[in-house]
Amino acid sequence: MKPPCYEYVAPDTLAGALRVRAESEDSVVLAGGQSLVPTLNFRLANPDTVIDLRRVAELATIDTRDGMIRVGAMTRQRTLERNDAVLARNPLIRETMEYIAHPVIRNRGTVGGSVAHADPASELPCLLTLLDGELTARSSAGARTIPAAEFFEFVFTTALEPEELLVEVAFPVLEPGEGWAFREFARRHGDFAVAGAGATLLLDDAGRIARARLAACGVATTPVRLRAAEEALRGVEPGSEAFRAAGELARDAVTTVDDTAASADYRRHLLSGLVNDVLTRAAARAGGPR
Ligand SMILES: Cc1cc2nc3c(=O)[nH]c(=O)nc-3n(C[C@H](O)[C@H](O)[C@H](O)COP(=O)(O)OP(=O)(O)OC[C@H]3O[C@@H](n4cnc5c(N)ncnc54)[C@H](O)[C@@H]3O)c2cc1C
Known part of the structure; x- marks a missing residue:
């Protein structure tokens, strides 16, 4: 199958991506494409605009602050899995991620894409639910933090609003001896x-x-x-x-x-x-x- 027609945009900045998100009637975000591209090809989605986030470097970061490992939504799954500082603070992340698909899919697939896709069999949503993780959503109106317990609403359905982007996924570090x-x-x-x-x-x-x-x-x-x-x-x-x-x-x-x-x-x-x-x-x- 071939995908439907849509406008393709690849902004360089988060501000640019948020602007397109606010202006388009029915946009979808292209992250690693591992779930979205088949969805488009099977015509299960028919957006007017596809916003490709791969150039938005500010969304591909890993940082630890306030007891949380803060992962930018566009961080590739494999990058998080192989990060030694993350391993030292929360080894459960690597153990869990090794079950996601295969390394080639994790090379392309992003942390934010997996979480926003919200497949009920997915490992990262389960890990966030287990650890009481937090998700940060942004729109042109501002940012809000959503506890994992409130983020996953149904199969492939999250608390994200149509004008929002998921920008950060935060995993608590483990306690010493946990x-x-x-x-x-x-x-x-x-x-x-x-x-x-x-x-x-x-x-x-x-x-x-x-x-x-x-x-x-x-x-x-x-x-x-x-x-x-x-x-x-x-x-x-x-x-x-x-x-x-x-x-x-x-x-x-x-x-x-x-x-x-x-x-x-x-x-x-x-x-x-x-x-x-x-x-x-x-x-x-x-x-x-x-
Ligand atoms: C053969 C195969 C096996 C797989 N097995 C597993 C598995 O065992 N476990 C597992 O968890 N996953 C599995 N996956 C899915 C894989 O982990 C995907 O990478 C993931 O589901 C989607 O990530 P992505 O970055 O490719 O997102 P995309 O496919 O680009 O996007 C997925 C969805 O999320 C939305 N989205 C993406 N980023 C954002 C954002 N920042 N803000 C708002 N919306 C956003 C998109 O619009 C789209 O609706 C498998 C995939 C394949 C092809």
């Missing part, structure tokens, strides 16, 4: 996850769980935080019994549907095992040096 893990199941390595789960685990001085965070992808219309399982883990000793019970609570908390990749029951069964697995891995990493 354990972490991400795992997913896909039919082939690099495919979208049938289900995935991430965990962080912070222990108190007595070795009990002070804080557990759990989130999943592929099991609902958005990434989901598994609050009931988190609550059940607080104050208990880490171990196989507690982690198996948390997996069962997670399984019971999600409602999903049958589709061509898996039945709802199978997905929920997978989630239970994945939660047990990420908690076991996070516990093994908790307390020691990162």
Whole structure:
């Protein structure tokens, strides 16, 4: 298939991109093109204007401030994954990103593109949901910060307004001694996850769980935080019994549907095992040096 006709613009600055965004009736943003180009070719999108952000260097930055790793929306996924300063502050980012597609796709795909696309099976939205990350949107009227918990609204649907651009994605750094893990199941390595789960685990001085965070992808219309399982883990000793019970609570908390990749029951069964697995891995990493 060939894409529909549209006007193509490639501004050099964010201000220029925001101006075009404000002036066009129905624009879309071209970031890495890994999801948008097939969407255009299949004519699932029919915009009047395509705004290519690849020349906007000010959106391709990585910076750590106020306990947050702040990533410009046009940062290539592979650049974030391979950044050693990011690895030192939050190794969960690299572990999670290794599950996104294949290296050639991550070379082109951007952090902002993945987040704005909001596929419910995607890893980065799940990670932001897990860590209580923040998204910054800008329009010609100004900027606003949106907590990850409010950003992902439905399948391929976010809180971004039509005149806004996603400009920054912020991941909190991990606490000293915080354990972490991400795992997913896909039919082939690099495919979208049938289900995935991430965990962080912070222990108190007595070795009990002070804080557990759990989130999943592929099991609902958005990434989901598994609050009931988190609550059940607080104050208990880490171990196989507690982690198996948390997996069962997670399984019971999600409602999903049958589709061509898996039945709802199978997905929920997978989630239970994945939660047990990420908690076991996070516990093994908790307390020691990162
Ligand atoms: C074979 C294959 C396998 C894949 N497997 C996975 C996988 O396992 N996990 C996964 O997470 N992803 C996967 N992907 C998707 C990949 O990660 C894409 O890179 C990502 O979804 C989109 O990023 P992009 O930079 O290419 O964005 P684009 O395709 O350019 O844009 C995607 C959407 O986001 C919008 N957008 C982009 N940037 C902005 C912005 N700054 N502000 C507002 N809107 C914006 C676009 O308008 C478009 O609607 C796969 C892709 C392919 C082709």
